[in-house]
Amino acid sequence: MKICVIGTGYVGLVTGICFAEFGIHVTCVDKDEGKIKVLDTGRVPFYEPGLEELLRKNREEGRLFFTSDAGKAVRESKVIFIAVGTPGREDGSADLRYVEDVARTIGENINGYKVIVTKSTVPVGTGDWIRGVIASYRKNNEPFDIVSNPEFLREGSAVEDFLRPNRVVIGAGREEAMAVMKELYRPLYLIETPFVMTTVETAEMIKYASNAFLATKISFINEVANLCDSVGADVHVVAKAMGLDHRIGSKFLHPGPGFGGSCFPKDTAALLQLAEKNGYDFRIVQAVLEVNRMQWRRMVDKIRKVVGDLRGKTIGVLGLSFKPNTNDVRESPSVFIIRSLLTEGARVRAYDPAAMPDARSVLPEVTYVQDAYEAVREAEAVVLITEWNQFRNLDLERIKGLLRRPVFVDLRNVYEPDRMKQAGFTYVGVGRGGVQ
Ligand code: NAD
Numbered sequence: 001m002k003i004c005v006i007g008t009g010y011v012g013l014v015t016g017i018c019f020a021e022f023g024i025h026v027t028c029v030d031k032d033e034g035k036i037k038v039l040d041t042g043r044v045p046f047y048e049p050g051l052e053e054l055l056r057k058n059r060e061e062g063r064l065f066f067t068s069d070a071g072k073a074v075r076e077s078k079v080i081f082i083a084v085g086t087p088g089r090e091d092g093s094a095d096l097r098y099v100e101d102v103a104r105t106i107g108e109n110i111n112g113y114k115v116i117v118t119k120s121t122v123p124v125g126t127g128d129w130i131r132g133v134i135a136s137y138r139k140n141n142e143p144f145d146i147v148s149n150p151e152f153l154r155e156g157s158a159v160e161d162f163l164r165p166n167r168v169v170i171g172a173g174r175e176e177a178m179a180v181m182k183e184l185y186r187p188l189y190l191i192e193t194p195f196v197m198t199t200v201e202t203a204e205m206i207k208y209a210s211n212a213f214l215a216t217k218i219s220f221i222n223e224v225a226n227l228c229d230s231v232g233a234d235v236h237v238v239a240k241a242m243g244l245d246h247r248i249g250s251k252f253l254h255p256g257p258g259f260g261g262s263c264f265p266k267d268t269a270a271l272l273q274l275a276e277k278n279g280y281d282f283r284i285v286q287a288v289l290e291v292n293r294m295q296w297r298r299m300v301d302k303i304r305k306v307v308g309d310l311r312g313k314t315i316g317v318l319g320l321s322f323k324p325n326t327n328d329v330r331e332s333p334s335v336f337i338i339r340s341l342l343t344e345g346a347r348v349r350a351y352d353p354a355a356m357p358d359a360r361s362v363l364p365e366v367t368y369v370q371d372a373y374e375a376v377r378e379a380e381a382v383v384l385i386t387e388w389n390q391f392r393n394l395d396l397e398r399i400k401g402l403l404r405r406p407v408f409v410d411l412r413n414v415y416e417p418d419r420m421k422q423a424g425f426t427y428v429g430v431g432r433g434g435v436q
Contacts, residue, residue: 001183004029004073005081006102008039008066010046010158010262010328011119011151012083017051018162020058022187027065027073031101039066047327047354050159070102074109079180082130083119083151085262092269093277094123103130107137110144115180117147121207121267123274127171127200145177148200150207155261156325167194171203208274211267212285217252218259219291225255225431226298235431236413255430257333257385257411258295260322265292265331296333299430300340303409306428307381311345316379316403318372319386320363321355329358333411334385338363351375353388373402381407387414396423 001024005016008030016028030036038045042059044052058064067073074080084098099120106116116134118127127146134144148171153161168185172178178197182189189195196206225235235255243250259265268285275282307313322332329335332355338348342365349367352359356368369375372391376382376399384391392414400406400423408415408425413432420427 001025001079001180002027002077003079003081003184004070004077005083005119006030006070006073006105007082007084007098007120008032008035009083009085010048010155010326011153012081013039013044013055014048014051014153014158014162015081015083015119015151017054017058017064018159019184020064021054021163022184023063024184025063026058027067027077029067029070029073031068031070033068036066036068047325048155048158049325054159070105071109074106074114075111077114079115079117079184080106081117081119081149086120086122086266086270088266088269092273094121094266094270094273096122096126096129099126099130100133103133104137106144107134108139110134110138110142112142114142114144115147115177116144117149117181118204119149119151121150121211121263121270122148122204123208123270124201124204126204145172145174146200147172147177147181148203149181150203152207152210155328156323164191165193167196169196169198169203169206171198171200173200208267208271211264212271212288214252215259215264215268215292216284216288218254218256218264219288219295221253221255222258222295222430223291226295228431229433232433233431234433238431255413256295257299257337257430258292260331260333260336262322262328262330265289296336297340299333299337299411300344302411302428302430303337303341303381303383304344306407306409306426310341312347313345313380314347314349314378314404315341316376316382317348317350317366318352318375318382318384318391319388320350320352320359321386324386324388325354327354327358329355329362332386335359335362337383337385337411338366342366349375349377349379352386353390355386373398377402378404380404381409383409383411384414385411387412396420396425400424 004027005012006029008028016026020026042056082102086094089095131146170181228235239253242248320334406425409428413429
């Protein structure tokens with residue numbers, strides 16, 4: 001069976017390469033010809049551990065192809081995955097213009113039975129809408145089915161998440177399409193991955209509900225952390241004890257600067273918008289977003305409280321991506337915090353192992369340096385914002401020697417407050433006492 005994946009971003013490329021790894025003939029399509037050229041030389045245009053090796057392997061074994069000719073890829077494929085971006089619009093709703101472009105191309109090129117699968121995160125009802133767009137561009141009455149197969153991978157561990165997912169969700173209206181999807185995912189059946197087979201609408205909802213729930217856990221623990229700061233309790237111990245309760249679970253209970261990235265902020269906003277459109281006041285998700293915005297601002301307050309007036313001061317920032325192991329700076333708390341520091345007159349020196357080229361285009365005023373130690377040189381404080389592994393074991397004596405004042409603001413609670421105090425730092429974490 002030949003398939004194509006349209007959109008070779010974080011999701012589309014991982015999907016295409018991993019299906020090739022399952023032994024399927026895959027064509028990855030992108031309208032960005034520059035990206036296709038890079039891919040065609042065996043390189044991945046973004047940072048994702050393990051992906052490039054798999055790309056090269058499957059390309060060499062003759063199962064993986066790249067093109068910017070979407071029409072040809074559609075004509076030659078039985079299954080077409082839509083994996084283009086669905087960014088948020090000003091009002092919070094999902095912008096479906098890229099999905100619409102792809103649906104039109106499919107309609108214009110359909111030449112026999114096809115299964116059209118949405119991997120992009122799209123609001124409930126989009127499957128039906130795509131059906132209408134394809135039907136309106138189709139010349140002959142070629143048959144097709146619409147399937148929703150939302151993606152749950154995490155940037156930074158995307159390959160592992162795709163090859164060994166917690167579950168696969170497939171929403172389809174007809175058995176024929178479901179059978180095609182089962183065939184594609186057969187290798188995951190063999191390792192007993194749970195499959196949830198449902199309708200298109202329910203599958204679309206599962207994705208939004210899942211992301212909104214994870215975002216809720218983050219905002220919840222951040223509020224607990226803020227209260228811990230006031231009452232002198234340690235949020236780490238609180239979260240650990242909470243997480244030992246199986247009904248709660250330990251994941252996503254890490255306090256920090258708030259959630260960011262290309263998914264949680266826009267997906268929670270889109271869910272709110274969907275609720276509003278349907279006359280429902282979704283108060284929890286509304287609060288989750290408000291708390292998140294407040295948390296970003298609170299982090300800047302923490303820095304100001306310990307450094308004082310920021311005008312003319314140099315701050316060393318460690319971490320720019322929204323989380324470790326990715327170069328993605330979309331909606332990164334680090335970008336928000338740095339912007340605020342700059343607005344208040346601070347100078348920022350920053351280091352990130354993978355995200356500096358991306359950050360440069362959104363934060364040109366920052367001085368980018370080659371390692372963590374260069375970032376803190378002559379700074380009034382170091383602020384750790386993204387918990388890359390290489391920031392977990394810093395040479396603290398060296399850091400102290402390079403700083404103007406030994407101030408360590410640890411927005412991911414990577415270090416132990418007592419140890420930092422013993423090492424001679426003024427240490428500020430999130431929800432572990434100290435500066436609020
Ligand atoms: P991305 O922005 O990294 O990639 C989108 C790609 O689509 C780009 O390369 C763009 O050039 C291409 N594209 C746009 N229009 C096209 C067209 N008409 N024809 C061909 N190519 C086109 O996006 P992403 O992060 O991979 O996200 C894609 C979707 O998956 C979104 O809906 C997102 O919400 C969802 N998702 C993302 C993640 C994640 O961690 N990034 C996880 C799960 C789901």
